[in-house]
Amino acid sequence: MSMFSRFLPKRKPVEIKNNIPKEKANIRKTFGLYCHSHHNTSGDKLCPKCTALLATVMTRMNRCPYGITKPICDRCDRTVQCFGPHQARDFLHIMSSAQKRMFLRHPMMAFKHKLASMGVDYAKYQQAKKIDDKVKAREETAKKRAKDRKAKK
Ligand SMILES: [Zn+2]
Structure with missing residues (x-):
C-alpha cells in the first residue's frame, strides 16, 4: 500500500445491469407484430397460442438459472432446456421472423436487442x-x- 493510495478514487464495483425488463418488453412487442400479421389479431390481443407461448417465456425468464446476468433468451444455449423443443422452436421462429418488422416499427428497441445478441x-x-x-x-x-x-x- 502506498501512502498516497488513500487519495486515489475508490474503485467502483462493476455494476450489473438488469436487462430483463427491457428484454421482456422487446419480446412482447415482437410477439405482437408476429401475431398481428400471421394470425390476424390486433391491438394488445394475441391469439391463444401466442398468448400461451408468451406466458411461458415470461415465467421461464423469471426462473432463469443465469439470473440477471443471463444472455438474451433467443441467443441462449439453454433455450431448449428452458422451453422444451416445441416451444423453443416456435419462440425462435417468432423472434427471427418478426425481426425485420421490429426494425421498421421499433428501430431503437430492435437495435438494442441486436446489440445484446452480438x-x-x-x-x-x-x-x-x-x-x-x-x-x-x-x-x-x-x-x-x-x-x-x-x-x-
Ligand atoms: Zn398468434
Whole structure:
C-alpha cells in the first residue's frame, strides 16, 4: 500500500445491469407484430397460442438459472432446456421472423436487442478462444518436450 493510495478514487464495483425488463418488453412487442400479421389479431390481443407461448417465456425468464446476468433468451444455449423443443422452436421462429418488422416499427428497441445478441456472440467467441488458447499452449509444450527428448538422444 502506498501512502498516497488513500487519495486515489475508490474503485467502483462493476455494476450489473438488469436487462430483463427491457428484454421482456422487446419480446412482447415482437410477439405482437408476429401475431398481428400471421394470425390476424390486433391491438394488445394475441391469439391463444401466442398468448400461451408468451406466458411461458415470461415465467421461464423469471426462473432463469443465469439470473440477471443471463444472455438474451433467443441467443441462449439453454433455450431448449428452458422451453422444451416445441416451444423453443416456435419462440425462435417468432423472434427471427418478426425481426425485420421490429426494425421498421421499433428501430431503437430492435437495435438494442441486436446489440445484446452480438454481446452474447462475443462472449461465446471469447470463451471458445480461451479454450482454444489452452489447447494450443498444451500442444506447444508437448511439442517442446518431444523435441527436448530427441535432443537428449
Ligand atoms: Zn398468434
